[in-house]
Amino acid sequence: xxxxxxxxxxxxxxxxxxxxxxxxxxxxxxxxxxxxxxxxxxxxxxxxxxxxxxxxxxxxxxxxxxxxxxxxxxxxxxxxxxxxxxxxxxxxxxxxxxxxxxxxxxxxxxxxxxxxxxxxxxxxxxxxxxxxxxxxxxxxxxxxxxxxxxxxxxxxxxxxxxxxxxxxxxxxxxxxxxxxxxxxxxxxxxxxxxxxxxxxxxxxxxxxxxxxxxxxxxxxxxxxxxxxxxxxxxxxxxxxxxxxxxxxxxxxxxxxxxxxxxxxxxxxxxxxxxxxxxxxxxxxxxx
Amino acid sequence: xxxxxxxxxxxxxxxxxxxxxxxxxxxxxxxxxxxxxxxxxxxxxxxxxxxxxxxxxxxxxxxxxxxxxxxxxxxxxxxxxxxxxxxxxxxxxxxxxxxxxxxxxxxxxxxxxxxxxxxxxxxxxxxxxxxxxxxxxxxxxxxxxxxxxxxxxxxxxxxxxxx
Numbered sequence: 001x002x003x004x005x006x007x008x009x010x011x012x013x014x015x016x017x018x019x020x021x022x023x024x025x026x027x028x029x030x031x032x033x034x035x036x037x038x039x040x041x042x043x044x045x046x047x048x049x050x051x052x053x054x055x056x057x058x059x060x061x062x063x064x065x066x067x068x069x070x071x072x073x074x075x076x077x078x079x080x081x082x083x084x085x086x087x088x089x090x091x092x093x094x095x096x097x098x099x100x101x102x103x104x105x106x107x108x109x110x111x112x113x114x115x116x117x118x119x120x121x122x123x124x125x126x127x128x129x130x131x132x133x134x135x136x137x138x139x140x141x142x143x144x145x146x147x148x149x150x151x152x153x154x155x156x157x158x159x160x161x162x163x164x165x166x167x168x169x170x171x172x173x174x175x176x177x178x179x180x181x182x183x184x185x186x187x188x189x190x191x192x193x194x195x196x197x198x199x200x201x202x203x204x205x206x207x208x209x210x211x212x213x214x215x216x217x218x219x220x221x222x223x224x225x226x227x228x229x230x231x232x233x234x235x236x237x238x239x240x241x242x243x244x245x246x247x248x249x250x251x252x253x254x255x256x257x258x259x260x261x262x263x264x265x266x267x268x269x270x271x272x273x274x275x276x277x278x279x280x281x282x283x284x285x286x287x
Numbered sequence: 288x289x290x291x292x293x294x295x296x297x298x299x300x301x302x303x304x305x306x307x308x309x310x311x312x313x314x315x316x317x318x319x320x321x322x323x324x325x326x327x328x329x330x331x332x333x334x335x336x337x338x339x340x341x342x343x344x345x346x347x348x349x350x351x352x353x354x355x356x357x358x359x360x361x362x363x364x365x366x367x368x369x370x371x372x373x374x375x376x377x378x379x380x381x382x383x384x385x386x387x388x389x390x391x392x393x394x395x396x397x398x399x400x401x402x403x404x405x406x407x408x409x410x411x412x413x414x415x416x417x418x419x420x421x422x423x424x425x426x427x428x429x430x431x432x433x434x435x436x437x438x439x440x441x442x443x444x445x446x447x448x449x450x
Contacts, residue, residue, distance in 0.1 A: 006292070006309035008355055032351050036312075037332045049310075053356050077345070101421020102399070104333055106345040107352070189420035190334065 004039075005048035012057065015164060016139045018050055023161040026050050030073055031107040033100065034116045058111070058166055061085060067169040072111025074167075076123075077102070079110065088172030091179040091198055092126040098183050099123070101190045111165045114150070117157050118192075120217040120260075124151075125198035126181055128214035128222055130170035138163045151221035177202050178284060180277035183216075184269050186260070193217045194261035197249075197273040201281055206236045213245070213274065218253035218266050225249050228274070237282055246275035296360045298323070299367030313357050314338040314349035317364060325365035325394045336422035339395040340364050346402045348421070365394035368401055376448035377401060380439035381432070388426035396422045400436045404450040410440055 007026070009015040019026070027046040029035050030053060038044040052058065052073065059073035061082050068088060070079065076096040079085050085093045099105050099113070099122045113123045114134060124147070133144040136159055147168065150157050159165060173179065181198045185191030196216035202209045211229040216222045228248040232241055255266035292309040295302070298321065305320055314331075317323040317340070326349055327337040333348040340349045341363040368375050374382070377400050387393050396419060403410060403418035410418065415436050424432060442448045 004310065006353075006355065008309075029353070032353060032356070033333055033348075036351050036353065039310075040331065051353070051355060100333070101336065101348075102418060103336060103339055103346050103348040103421040104351075106347050189417070 004046065006051065007048055008051045008054060010054050012055055012137070013139075015050065015052055015055060016137060016162070019164060020139050020162045022048050022050070028052055028115065028164065030109045030112045030115075031075065033104050033108040034112055052164070063172070064169075066171065068172050069167055069169045070110055071167040072109060072114070072165045074110050076100075076105040076108050076110070076113075080105065087175075089126070089130055089170065090173075091181040091200065092123065092130065095122045095126045095181045095183075095196075095198065098181075098189075104190075110168065114147075114168070115157070115159070115165050117151055117155050117221075119151075119154055119219060119221050120193040120196065121222070122183065122193065122196065122216075124222045125196050125214040125216045126179075127168060127170070128224055129179070129198045129200040129212040130173070131212065132168045132170040134168055135166040136160075136163045137166045142166075144169075148222075148224055153220050173200065178281040180280050182273040182277045184273060192260060195255070195266050195269040195273055197270070197277055199274070199277050199281070201232075201237070201278075203237075207234055208232045208237055209234075213249065215249065215253055215270060215274075217260075218255040218270055220254075223253070225252050227252060232278075237278065237285075239279070239282070242275055242278040242282070245278065246271045249274040292355050294354050294358055296357050296362060298362045299364060307354050309353060309355050311354045312350050313340065313342070313347075313352040313354060313362070316354050316357075317349060317362075323364050323366050325369075327391055327394060329391070334423070335392070335395075336399065336419075337392055337395045339398040339422060341398055341402050344402075346399050346421075363398075365397055368397060375401070376442065376450065377404070377436070377439050380435040380442075384431045384435035384438065386427055386431035386435040392422060392424045392426075396424070396432055400439070401450060403436070404440055404443055408440065408450075409444050410436075412437070415440075 026048040029049045029051040058071040076099045079096040113121045127147045132147045134150045179200045183193045183196040199213045211232045213225045228245045250267045250271035253270045293306045329335045329337040331350045333351040338350040
């Protein structure tokens with residue numbers, strides 16, 4: 001068996017050239033909290049590993065042209081601790097706080113969560129509700145893909161084999177925007193989601209002006225729920241409408257039974273998490 | 288193309304230079320190349336935290352750090368936390384509370400607790416739990432571990448001990 005090559009490019013152009021050469025025979029290594037496990041379990045057996053951790057330009061959070069941009073190498077810890085994210089995308093910080101353990105959050109990256117493409121990925125439902133775009137780089141240039149068009153199936157994305165996930169961008173949320181993120185797992189920490197939910201609600205006075213709800217781990221990819229969102233639009237948020245939206249959400253999801261959970265539990269918890277999330281917004285508004 | 292990687296880093300305050308295969312984990316480097324076996328490897332998947340070390344001021348699972356990514360790093364292990372004579376206040380606290388049974392998880396917990404108290408000198412019980420969520424103990428049931436950390440935090444907050 002040929003030995004796995006370990007490549008550690010020192011620049012973005014070098015990295016993109018390597019990706020062009022190696023394509024599907026190589027896997028990208030950032031924090032390693034998913035890839036190294038997959039390699040040890042022989043789930044993934046690349047001929048080469050391209051370690052991108054030296055590409056400091058891919059690390060960090062900034063505001064540019066009215067967008068918040070997060071580089072692919074930004075760790076979950078960094079996002080949790082960022083005052084920028086706390087101000088303008090608090091649900092993303094909260095979701096990152098739920099990733100693994102502190103040890104994992106200090107190493108795992110946003111780009112890795114996207115690249116791993118698990119429908120249970122903690123950052124993904126919030127990124128959907130933020131209507132984020134994923135930045136992809138290759139030797140032939142750059143493109144931006146809306147996050148809700150990025151995933152095609154569990155573990156699969158539209159990223160080409162010669163492309164690198166460079167980061168995401170989204171419009172910052174105003175302080176008046178309400179949001180939630182919920183996750184249920186086997187335990188309160190260090191757990192993969194059985195069901196996750198995120199929501200962002202824009203209000204005009206008492207009326208819901210725009211509504212974005214996303215679910216994780218209950219379909220082949222994270223999904224938005226336009227039908228459930230529609231039931232809330234243009235009206236005040238009430239417990240009755242929340243129950244209606246949450247019930248509809250549980251009918252719109254298509255979970256499977258796997259090692260973590262079963263269909264019935266996931267459908268039930270979809271309703272519960274959406275309900276809890278929307279009710280937390282009601283409570284926040286009441287106080 | 289890299290078959291062997293020459294790494295330079297600081298471990299417990301000392302400069303270390305070593306050539307290893309690039310997929311060697313930091314945990315393996317510490318244990319097998321340097322004989323620092325205080326750091327344990329149990330799950331080898333970043334779930335149990337027995338391999339926890341402090342790297343560049345943050346706790347990490349050393350089993351998941353490939354050595355090239357520790358290039359130039361400042362790494363502290365349980366051996367570096369233990370003073371030349373006697374014990375670190377957290378080690379004392381663990382022993383006094385009976386928070387050590389088989390002891391296998393203990394170095395990892397101590398490293399997580401050291402890092403917590405260095406970042407947050409007055410943690411709440413929930414903050415302690417969040418800080419040690421990445422460390423698994425199969426023996427104690429965690430209550431005494433939490434109490435030991437609380438006791439030590441209190442003593443440190445009063446200025447009685449240094450973390």
